[in-house]
Amino acid sequence: DVQLVESGGGLVKPGGSLRLSCAASGFTFNSHSMNWVRQAPGKGPEWVSSISSDSGTYTYYAESVKGRFTISRDNAKNSLFLQMNSLRAEDSGVYFCARDVVAATGQMDYWGQGVLVTVSS
Amino acid sequence: DIQMTQSPSSLSASVGDRVTITCQASQDINNYLSWYQQKPGKAPKLLIFDSSSLEKGVPSRFSGSGSGTDFTFTISSLQPEDVGTYYCQQYDNLPPWTFGQGTRVEIK
Numbered sequence: 001d002v003q004l005v006e007s008g009g010g011l012v013k014p015g016g017s018l019r020l021s022c023a024a025s026g027f028t029f030n031s032h033s034m035n036w037v038r039q040a041p042g043k044g045p046e047w048v049s050s051i052s053s054d055s056g057t058y059t060y061y062a063e064s065v066k067g068r069f070t071i072s073r074d075n076a077k078n079s080l081f082l083q084m085n086s087l088r089a090e091d092s093g094v095y096f097c098a099r100d101v102v103a104a105t106g107q108m109d110y111w112g113q114g115v116l117v118t119v120s121s
Numbered sequence: 122d123i124q125m126t127q128s129p130s131s132l133s134a135s136v137g138d139r140v141t142i143t144c145q146a147s148q149d150i151n152n153y154l155s156w157y158q159q160k161p162g163k164a165p166k167l168l169i170f171d172s173s174s175l176e177k178g179v180p181s182r183f184s185g186s187g188s189g190t191d192f193t194f195t196i197s198s199l200q201p202e203d204v205g206t207y208y209c210q211q212y213d214n215l216p217p218w219t220f221g222q223g224t225r226v227e228i229k
Contacts (some may be wrong), residue, residue, distance in 0.1 A: 044208055044220045045157075049127060060216040096164055107155060107214025109176070111164035 004112035022080040022097030030075040040093040127221035144209035
């Protein structure tokens, strides 16, 4: 079975940093591009970032996080990461990693359970 | 960015009722639209992709239609386990891929 398990969330002060991880299993990780999607309390999901299956072809970011967040992956360890710097209150929410069906289609067929990030002083 | 407008924002229907949700894109997205179901504290679950294709394992009472800018999601016979929030999402071309604001479905 496909499994995606996020970790690394928590409470951080504005301006601080956090690194999220997503451990993948049950599928050929290096055959799929991967995404981070976040959801603020009571709001709809918001796509945050995507990375190609080989991690070298492309990375994409939402304008709201460009220059502050960095997506990366380690295919040898079946892991996806999101380094979040200069965090703001509006970055608070649940962060999900999500598998793209193939490569940068935007069609996300499996999601992790999510990890909570709270940015507050 | 492409804006996705869902309606209604919430609805209440009886078990066995037919339920319809609409989603309108701010520009032509061909048929690159998914529908997700989300229950409280859980991740979104993919139900429909490419506007009308049913994801594996999803009950056939769920269906989708539309292309261009106007899309419809239907539950043909509402069941108690269908309670949750439903989101549309467009994935036309390159990111940013965007979601609707959601429709909360409750049992009357």
